Amino acid sequence: MNVDKNKNLKLDNQLCFPIYALARDIIAAYRPLLEAIDLTYPQYLALLVLWEKQEQSVSQLGEHLDLDSGTLTPLLKRLEQKGLVNRRRSGRDERIVLVSLTEAGTSLQSKAANIPATLLKSMPVTAEELETLQRIICKIRKNIHKT
Amino acid sequence: MNVDKNKNLKLDNQLCFPIYALARDIIAAYRPLLEAIDLTYPQYLALLVLWEKQEQSVSQLGEHLDLDSGTLTPLLKRLEQKGLVNRRRSGRDERIVLVSLTEAGTSLQSKAANIPATLLKSMPVTAEELETLQRIICKIRKNIHKT
DNA sequence: CACAATTATATTGTGCACAATATAAATACC
DNA sequence: GGTATTTATATTGTGCACAATATAATTGTG
Numbered sequence: 001m002n003v004d005k006n007k008n009l010k011l012d013n014q015l016c017f018p019i020y021a022l023a024r025d026i027i028a029a030y031r032p033l034l035e036a037i038d039l040t041y042p043q044y045l046a047l048l049v050l051w052e053k054q055e056q057s058v059s060q061l062g063e064h065l066d067l068d069s070g071t072l073t074p075l076l077k078r079l080e081q082k083g084l085v086n087r088r089r090s091g092r093d094e095r096i097v098l099v100s101l102t103e104a105g106t107s108l109q110s111k112a113a114n115i116p117a118t119l120l121k122s123m124p125v126t127a128e129e130l131e132t133l134q135r136i137i138c139k140i141r142k143n144i145h146k147t
Numbered sequence: 148m149n150v151d152k153n154k155n156l157k158l159d160n161q162l163c164f165p166i167y168a169l170a171r172d173i174i175a176a177y178r179p180l181l182e183a184i185d186l187t188y189p190q191y192l193a194l195l196v197l198w199e200k201q202e203q204s205v206s207q208l209g210e211h212l213d214l215d216s217g218t219l220t221p222l223l224k225r226l227e228q229k230g231l232v233n234r235r236r237s238g239r240d241e242r243i244v245l246v247s248l249t250e251a252g253t254s255l256q257s258k259a260a261n262i263p264a265t266l267l268k269s270m271p272v273t274a275e276e277l278e279t280l281q282r283i284i285c286k287i288r289k290n291i292h293k294t
Numbered sequence: 295c296a297c298a299a300t301t302a303t304a305t306t307g308t309g310c311a312c313a314a315t316a317t318a319a320a321t322a323c324c
Numbered sequence: 325g326g327t328a329t330t331t332a333t334a335t336t337g338t339g340c341a342c343a344a345t346a347t348a349a350t351t352g353t354g
Contacts (some may be wrong), residue, residue: 143271
């Protein structure tokens with residue numbers, strides 16, 4: 001409307017758009033590495049969590065990844081179809097679906113082990129910058145108001 | 148497989164996942180503000196670019212936003228259906244689609260003008276941290292290998 | 295000027311994200 | 325112990341992202 005407001009909108013663009021674009025850039029950087037083991041980035045993240053603890057409920061996975069069942073249910077079904085995870089109802093509580101790694105899912109970890117280092121090499125930042133980035137992002141994520 | 152590789156995978160999670168999660172957090176923070184003017188975050192970004200220059204080709208918009216026609220074409224059609232933009236073929240080159248703001252699209256800028264400041268208040272960071280964040284992210288985005 | 299190559303956008307198909315709602319099981323409370 | 329509430333996951337619908345392909349217009353070259 002006027003110069004001041006235009007400036008605000010430009011500023012906004014400079015703060016939040018880069019984070020949104022960087023997230024896509026990073027996923028794009030992972031893509032060729034993950035295609036080699038037939039995974040998408042969110043699928044890789046789900047496996048990262050399962051490699052730490054090989055059986056978890058859908059909601060536990062969702063807490064780690066900040067994703068709900070609307071995202072995870074179809075994603076986990078795709079991982080199941082690839083033979084990487086099993087899904088079964090808990091005996092004690094039939095509402096809970098327990099997701100666990102198959103042998104193939106477990107053994108995929110060794111094939112993924114070199115991905116982080118490879119990706120890091122393609123990230124043009126110093127160790128110090130990465131630490132700074134991590135610290136600030138962690139602070140924002142902890143304190144940003146979540147509904 | 149072994150301790151070292153597990154460590155790598157954990158580290159990876161700590162570097163890239165937070166950026167991916169933060170991008171979603173920020174879009175979530177915008178959501179209530181943008182719902183008030185019936186926009187999604189990517190639609191808002193497209194309008195930000197158009198508010199700077201009220202007529203552009205699809206590819207020009209794509210360069211600003213790092214998005215291709217597969218994303219932009221349906222997004223722009225939705226903005227057209229809302230009466231916020233017009234889409235017409237260029238007379239000089241019929242391959243080019245020129246996207247321009249309607250009067251409603253232009254006047255929406257004033258309603259969006261307070262969004263950046265409101266959002267910034269909900270971002271728990273200092274001005275210094277934001278500047279640091281912006282500088283490092285900008286550097287990564289400039290130098291990260293893009294196909 | 296014909297025609298091959300390039301360019302700009304659109305279409306199709308897959309896979310997230312996420313809101314809203316549905317379903318079914320477990321728990322709480324009378 | 326029966327019923328209301330809560331909890332856990334699934335389903336549906338919308339809107340991105342993006343790869344792959346299609347379509348059509350333009351440009352380059354002989």
